[in-house]
Amino acid sequence: KEDISTNFSKIGGTIKVFELTLKSDLEAVYEEILKYSEKSEGKFKYSLNLFGSKNLKLENILKNTKKIFKSKNISARYFNKDDGKNLSSGQIIGNNILKKGFDFNLVDLGGIFYFGKTIQVQDIDAYSKRDFSKNRDMQVGMLPPKLCQIMINIGRKNISKNIENLNIYDPFVGLATVLIEALNMGISGVFGSDLNEKMIEESKKNISDFISKNNLKNISKKFEKLNAKFINESSILKENNIDLIVSEGYLGEIMTKKNISLDRINKQKDSLLSIYTKFFENLTKTDFNGKIVICFPFWELNGKYIYFSEILETLQKYCVVENIFENTEFNLATKTGSLLYKREKQLVGREIFKLKIRK
Structure with missing residues (x-):
């Protein structure tokens, strides 16, 4: 991670770096997001990006996270303005998301899920x-x-x-x-x-x-x-x-x-x-x-x-x-x-x- 932070601005062709762990299902993904919210002081702020999925819709996943937070009485909001679209590097930088909160990534490989947070994003x-x-x-x-x-x-x-x-x-x-x-x-x-x-x-x-x-x-x-x-x-x-x-x-x-x-x-x-x-x-x-x-x-x-x-x-x-x-x-x-x-x-x-x- 130290090497990535030091050298990321020199790579050029890499838009974003994030770390991923295997999750058994979507419920495990939601549980992981909840764990991150526990570390947050004040309102929990986050964004979510979905890659590779043919069946899932980002809009539905975001709405589910919103419902879960509401049921737990957790104050939270996501940065995705258009619920159905991933955030660009410009939007992540512009909203200062990595400092204010977390940018999450969900990769769906035919029902095999990988989930994790963004470490670095290209500063356009x-x-x-x-x-x-x-x-x-x-x-x-x-x-x-x-x-x-x-x-x-x-x-x-x-x-x-x-x-x-x-x-x-x-x-x-x-x-x-x-x-x-x-x-x-x-x-x-x-x-x-x-x-x-x-x-x-x-x-x-x-x-x-x-x-x-x-x-x-x-x-x-x-x-x-x-x-x-x-x-x-x-x-x-x-x-x-x-x-x-x-x-x-x-x-x-x-x-x-x-x-x-x-x-x-x-x-x-x-x-x-x-x-x-x-x-x-x-x-x-x-x-x-x-x-x-x-x-x-x-x-x-x-x-x-x-x-x-x-x-x-x-x-x-x-x-x-x-x-x-x-x-x-x-x-x-x-x-x-x-x-x-x-x-x-x-x-x-x-x-x-x-x-x-x-x-």
């Missing part, structure tokens, strides 16, 4: 605050901070160094979102380059502001203007022991419903393939021997996804493509071992690859 306000405090160019697509954390964690898996001793490099640094999240996770070496001079200046300011606001010490950082196609000329790679390259990369021109078309997507593919072929070819000429976690775009057109499959030949020529979910209990990767990420209503998604340069 903290992510938003970091995201919107950055100087930004709204014409540049924004990489979600949570996704940055996920990508960094994917990359640093099996690296023996302590996280505070890692050096991370983003060669398409943009607004330094990846590097800000790296600092927030405890990484002390952050490096970035970009073709756009304006992005370099914005990155420097965003990083300096974050370091200042959080009173961070002993941070190594450097930024340089560089066309990523000529990554072999990077002074950052030459002068620093970089452990990890993590980057959104360049996803191509911004597309809207009005201007997206198959022809335009194909033109973007050609342009991007040219950039990334040179990038990976020249990266093989450097001494970099760490892991790379990088995004490539895929597009939604007329309800169908169009993938940047042309990049695979380049990746397989210059890199070992690793399965992101290798040696885990989950099999959520694509056939190529990548991970897909796309927000609802967005036309461009991100396909995330974990790579290692062939030597």
Whole structure:
């Protein structure tokens, strides 16, 4: 539990953590909730979430708890405003439930019940605050901070160094979102380059502001203007022991419903393939021997996804493509071992690859 409390804000992809114990039936669940109420001073406040059930209704369970408390003359109320819906992390944080009371979770696996309280919930306000405090160019697509954390964690898996001793490099640094999240996770070496001079200046300011606001010490950082196609000329790679390259990369021109078309997507593919072929070819000429976690775009057109499959030949020529979910209990990767990420209503998604340069 101590480790969860300390490291939860660095995980990114985990919305909520709760501990569960097996219960014989629903009556045992109600008895457990009653036990928690005995520990409460004043009005007992709680919320309840139901997972996996095909037969039970959350609304009915909540009403039953209300009846039980009334029969025991216990003053209680639940936070679920819509009786039939689980609470989101935003609602749990917004109502300060974990401090005012308890957030309970009931998992129904075909009549086998697990019940327990929430230990940690993702603080979406903290992510938003970091995201919107950055100087930004709204014409540049924004990489979600949570996704940055996920990508960094994917990359640093099996690296023996302590996280505070890692050096991370983003060669398409943009607004330094990846590097800000790296600092927030405890990484002390952050490096970035970009073709756009304006992005370099914005990155420097965003990083300096974050370091200042959080009173961070002993941070190594450097930024340089560089066309990523000529990554072999990077002074950052030459002068620093970089452990990890993590980057959104360049996803191509911004597309809207009005201007997206198959022809335009194909033109973007050609342009991007040219950039990334040179990038990976020249990266093989450097001494970099760490892991790379990088995004490539895929597009939604007329309800169908169009993938940047042309990049695979380049990746397989210059890199070992690793399965992101290798040696885990989950099999959520694509056939190529990548991970897909796309927000609802967005036309461009991100396909995330974990790579290692062939030597």
